Amino acid sequence: MKEGNFLDRVMEFEQQLEAMHEQFRELIGFVAKMTEENHSLQLENHHLRTRLDELTDKTQMMDEKRPPEKPQRVDIGEGVDNLARIYNEGYHVCNVHYGSSRKGEDCLFCLSFLSKQNA
Numbered sequence: 001m002k003e004g005n006f007l008d009r010v011m012e013f014e015q016q017l018e019a020m021h022e023q024f025r026e027l028i029g030f031v032a033k034m035t036e037e038n039h040s041l042q043l044e045n046h047h048l049r050t051r052l053d054e055l056t057d058k059t060q061m062m063d064e065k066r067p068p069e070k071p072q073r074v075d076i077g078e079g080v081d082n083l084a085r086i087y088n089e090g091y092h093v094c095n096v097h098y099g100s101s102r103k104g105e106d107c108l109f110c111l112s113f114l115s116k117q118n119a
């Protein structure tokens, strides 16, 4: 191998190394970009899942809790309130004298009945 030929080979090899180094830097840059993108997608996915769970919980609460609770509470509460109001307006709500006037007197049957309904 001649000296000039050898130097040419070394310079050629150095150029190849530089080219590979450049490709390697591009590859690293690509990996960094993909890692960053993956991270932000994971964050967004987590955020969306949390949001979805919240909405699912709210929907289930609306579906499951509303129909059974509201009618019962309203019916019982209004019924007792109506009976108490009728009693306060001067009429019996007990089954002994139901609907007739108390004539200004308290009725133990009515009071007992109302206190049982409120309990």
Ligand SMILES: [Zn+2]
Residues within 6 Å of the ligand: 092, 093, 094, 096, 097, 098, 107, 108, 109, 110
């Ligand atoms: Zn009564």
